[in-house]
Amino acid sequence: MVNKVILSKEEAKALEVALERSSGDKSSIVQWHSHNLWDDKTAPLNDLDLDTVCQALYVGYEVEPGPEEKVINFYEANAANPAIEFAVRQTLKLLNYQIKGINC
Numbered sequence: 001m002v003n004k005v006i007l008s009k010e011e012a013k014a015l016e017v018a019l020e021r022s023s024g025d026k027s028s029i030v031q032w033h034s035h036n037l038w039d040d041k042t043a044p045l046n047d048l049d050l051d052t053v054c055q056a057l058y059v060g061y062e063v064e065p066g067p068e069e070k071v072i073n074f075y076e077a078n079a080a081n082p083a084i085e086f087a088v089r090q091t092l093k094l095l096n097y098q099i100k101g102i103n104c
Helices: 009-021 026-034 040-047 050-058 067-077 082-094
Strands: 005-007 061-063
Touching: 005 009, 005 050, 009 026, 009 040, 009 050, 009 061, 026 050, 067 082
Parallel strands: 005 061
Antiparallel strands: none
């Protein structure tokens, strides 16, 4: 079984723009990608190999969580551990960074 690929937010947005431009024609996107025809809003696709683009188009993709989402997920997964909860809150305080649901 082939799994969905993980794309960054920028790559996912670029793929959405490419799908809009091609009116949803996936084969056109594969052809454009094989010729490195990406620019401006679709430029992040240039960093992906052809297999990844095909897999994202035909199997699907998920958007990689950003740093803030990763901290929230870690915090929630370790909510029963007071030491980790304290460490996360203290780190955010030292960085002067606020994350809703953790320290604001």
